[in-house]
Amino acid sequence: MSILSLVRSEVRQLHPYDAAEQVDDTIRLNANESPQISSIGNFRRPLNRYPEVRPQRLQSTLAKRFNCADDQILVTRGSSEAIDLIIRSFCHAGVDHIVTPTPAFSMYRHYATIQGAGVIEVRGLAEHDFAIDVGALLEACTETTKVLFVCSPNNPTGTPLPRADLLRLLDARKGSSAIVVDEAYIEFGRESSAVELLRAYPNLLVLRTLSKALGFAGARCGAVIGAQEIIACLSAVQAPYALATPVVECVEDALHERQLTVAAEAVDRVIVERSRLMQEIGRFNFVSKVWPSDANFFLVRVNDAIALVEHCKSHNILLRYFGGDLADCIRITVGSQSDNDTLLAALDRFGKG
Numbered sequence: 001m002s003i004l005s006l007v008r009s010e011v012r013q014l015h016p017y018d019a020a021e022q023v024d025d026t027i028r029l030n031a032n033e034s035p036q037i038s039s040i041g042n043f044r045r046p047l048n049r050y051p052e053v054r055p056q057r058l059q060s061t062l063a064k065r066f067n068c069a070d071d072q073i074l075v076t077r078g079s080s081e082a083i084d085l086i087i088r089s090f091c092h093a094g095v096d097h098i099v100t101p102t103p104a105f106s107m108y109r110h111y112a113t114i115q116g117a118g119v120i121e122v123r124g125l126a127e128h129d130f131a132i133d134v135g136a137l138l139e140a141c142t143e144t145t146k147v148l149f150v151c152s153p154n155n156p157t158g159t160p161l162p163r164a165d166l167l168r169l170l171d172a173r174k175g176s177s178a179i180v181v182d183e184a185y186i187e188f189g190r191e192s193s194a195v196e197l198l199r200a201y202p203n204l205l206v207l208r209t210l211s212k213a214l215g216f217a218g219a220r221c222g223a224v225i226g227a228q229e230i231i232a233c234l235s236a237v238q239a240p241y242a243l244a245t246p247v248v249e250c251v252e253d254a255l256h257e258r259q260l261t262v263a264a265e266a267v268d269r270v271i272v273e274r275s276r277l278m279q280e281i282g283r284f285n286f287v288s289k290v291w292p293s294d295a296n297f298f299l300v301r302v303n304d305a306i307a308l309v310e311h312c313k314s315h316n317i318l319l320r321y322f323g324g325d326l327a328d329c330i331r332i333t334v335g336s337q338s339d340n341d342t343l344l345a346a347l348d349r350f351g352k353g
């Protein structure tokens with residue numbers, strides 16, 4: 001079965017929104033825009049005009065950055081929007097479902113629930129740092145499994161999915177499910193992007209974001225990369241003019257060589273700080289385990305996780321507690337050197353308290 005046939009037939013037949021034509025250096029009386037140019041902000045494209053339906057230049061720049069063709073990428077409002085578009089495009093409400101490991105990023109479940117799609121969560125291997133159990137994921141799949149989500153490095157465990165495991169998923173579900181690899185944190189690790197597998201696997205979709213390593217969470221920009229025919233379907237579902245002019249211009253500027261160097265240096269600093277923090281935190285007697293991590297966060301197992309989170313909050317530091325299978329764990333994001341020093345001082349007081 002071709003991957004396109006897995007997309008909902010309504011979506012396959014959907015024509016992209018017929019937007020008013022946009023041609024440079026013309027008098028535009030075709031889009032009910034205001035002739036009044038706002039004095040607010042200083043943008044290359046005036047704000048009285050709609051943005052491009054899809055930001056072409058940004059799309060090409062991101063395609064180059066992520067090593068795919070221009071028609072294999074859709075720029076989205078954060079990778080969160082891409083998760084939503086994928087689920088809405090593939091899953092019929094009340095019929096189809098997604099499969100995802102747990103613990104993993106909770107937005108997969110969130111958007112599936114909104115769509116009325118089922119969610120099958122497959123527990124990771126508790127004895128192996130909650131590593132994704134690929135055999136169990138495949139066993140959980142049925143005829144109505146339209147999308148399988150994996151995150152590499154995984155949030156909140158920080159561990160990457162070995163390439164052999166990904167290939168096993170892609171091969172086993174070729175023609176039966178879309179396999180989404182969420183690479184939100186890939187820049188902080190050593191693995192190469194799964195985009196290089198796209199030619200061989202039309203059922204692969206890769207998510208990237210500018211919210212983490214690039215430091216632009218506030219701009220809400222991400223991307224989904226996949227086979228051209230699937231990207232065309234996702235684009236038909238996405239709202240026209242989804243990316244606002246200020247966002248497009250801000251992200252275009254963020255992708256200039258000099259800015260990219262600054263971002264890469266920031267990633268290097270996070271990686272150095274990550275190993276310092278992990279080492280220092282591992283010394284506290286209330287910490288029984290520090291997970292290895294390829295991300296800008298790591299997981300620790302502690303004696304009394306809730307008390308520790310509360311203690312840190314009382315010192316103005318917010319940490320992430322999940323409960324459930326991770327009831328004795330806390331996820332710590334690596335901050336600046338001084339943030340991390342403040343955290344270590346607070347943890348020291350907790351140890352002595």
Ligand SMILES: Cc1ncc(COP(=O)(O)O)c(C=O)c1O
Binds near residue numbers: 080
């Ligand atoms: C694994 C993972 N994927 C996707 C996202 C969404 O990122 P954004 O919508 O900011 O691109 C996050 C955010 O924390 C995440 O942890």
